[in-house]
Amino acid sequence: MKTARIIDILPQCYSLFLPPFFKNPIPIESAATCRNCAMLEKPDSHVHAPKFFSAKTKCCTHHPDIPNYLVGALMNSDDPEHETGRQRMLNRIAGKTSISPLGVFRPKKFTLLSRNSNLEYFGRSEFLRCPFHDDEGFCTVMPYWDAVCSTWFCKHDAGEEGWRFWRTLRTYLENLQKILSRYVLLKMDFKPSISGLSIDVSAPLTLQELDDLPPPEPIYRKSWGAWAGNETEFYKQAYTLIRQLSQDEFARIEGIEQKLLLRELEQAYGLLTTTPLPERLKKNPELNIEKISESSYLLSGYSPFDPLKISKRLYDCLDFFDGSLTNQQVIRLCHDQHEVGLPEEILKKLHRFRILIAVGETK
Ligand code: SF4
Ligand code: SF4
Structure with a gap:
């Protein structure tokens, strides 16, 4: 069984400050063969196998919520493999849609559509395909994606315990993204009134949200303050700030909730590595x-x-x-x-x- 350290499957900046627990090994999900996607129909597939995914989307009928510092990490990357992803991100920033100082987010329209669609959309709907998914079926921004992309697998070598571990890690990372992206705003002296701190999906869609247009200029300028027009530089600085975090500083700012989520994660890890077989x-x-x-x-x-x-x-x-x-x-x-x-x-x-x-x- 192949293993990897948890920290090594996450964006590299986390390795500098996450607790020692993340150095533990986890089994690689060998059945989720993403390069040769296990969910696509193959000539030898069972006729009645579970519904297949579309080769045009694979499991990427998801739009990541990418926190400011990971947008900056992508912008800072000089890896030629990220060229397409970087360009798409630059276009997105230039288009000013669903971006804020907190990061680049799932548009509200996307959320409403996926939440109100029959589950068969997942893995199949081209309309809900991630904008960072390329035509060859690969991710253009990996690993500068979100907690869902880091932890979602269609198959788990350890079955339910594998699923549970990744799901718990996802919750940990979602909270981590929230804390760190807000830490950046605090450090960069943003006003608490910036838009994007709460994306209220129950509020009606604005005309701009409906037509994928930027918000009215005064609203946009209010949310970005002096950084309006310089968003990419802002994201890069966010990344620099997070890269400078030490373990001590992280322990100081992470808060009680993150510490409790770590306990849950340790528990899920324990079950993943040592599930006892019930007697009956x-x-x-x-x-x-x-x-x-x-x-x-x-x-x-x-x-x-x-x-x-x-x-x-x-x-x-x-x-x-x-x-x-x-x-x-x-x-x-x-x-x-x-x-x-x-x-x-x-x-x-x-x-x-x-x-x-x-x-x-x-x-
Ligand atoms: S995780 Fe996604 S890309 Fe990977 S094998 Fe499963 S469906 Fe395919
Ligand atoms: S960011 Fe990458 S892995 Fe995540 S949904 Fe988009 S293409 Fe898929």
Whole structure:
């Protein structure tokens, strides 16, 4: 199993001040093969496999909320691989839409449309494709994206525990982005009245928001103050400020909430690395089951994007798991009645993918 340190999959500026916990290794999500996207239909795909994503969007039907300092990091990057992303970001800044001293944000129209769309939009809607996604299907701004892009995978080698870990890391990073982008404003002496501190998606769309136009000039100038017209330089300075943060300074400014989120993250990490196998298991009553041939099934437990293919013989054994017998008793039954061997590794995988769940667990 390949691993990487958590800190190494995040934007590099975080490595200077995040707590030592982030030096821990995590397994690489080997099934989420982004270069050869695992969610696109392949010639040998199962006919009834879960709905595929579009090659034009992959999972990038998301618009990142990129905090000021990461916009600056992108602008400072001299990596030729970022050239397209940098140009797109410059165009976005020049267009003055959904940008503020806090960062470059998901337009309100995008949020309203995605929130009010049937979930099938995800991974398929070209209208809701990220503006930083290129025609070859790759990200042009990686890793200067947002907490969602850093932590979203369609498949998790550790199943539910993997999903839970990344989801908890996402919450940690979202709060981190909020704190650091505001820290920048404080350091740069911005007035508290700047727009963008609260993006109220319940307020009606303005004409400009509807037509993807910049806000009226007086409103724009009010939010940017003396930096209006010099936004790119502002973002670069934001990045410089964050790069200068020390661990001590970060500990001083992060606040109670961030410290508590770290505890949650440590807990999720503990479960990811050492989930104990419950002594009694039962078949997940909410399992999504597809028969794909006479000899095999596709089962989705914890996520519709990450089904597990199992043999009919193993499938037939699942009914023995009703929560009343210990795993050892079921293993003997499977062996005696179906001649199926169930090593602990298989049981662990069935549990991690929530094909089998603990007694008392709700899914
Ligand atoms: S995470 Fe996204 S790009 Fe990567 S394999 Fe999954 S759907 Fe494809
Ligand atoms: S920023 Fe990159 S990874 Fe994130 S949604 Fe856009 S193209 Fe995809």
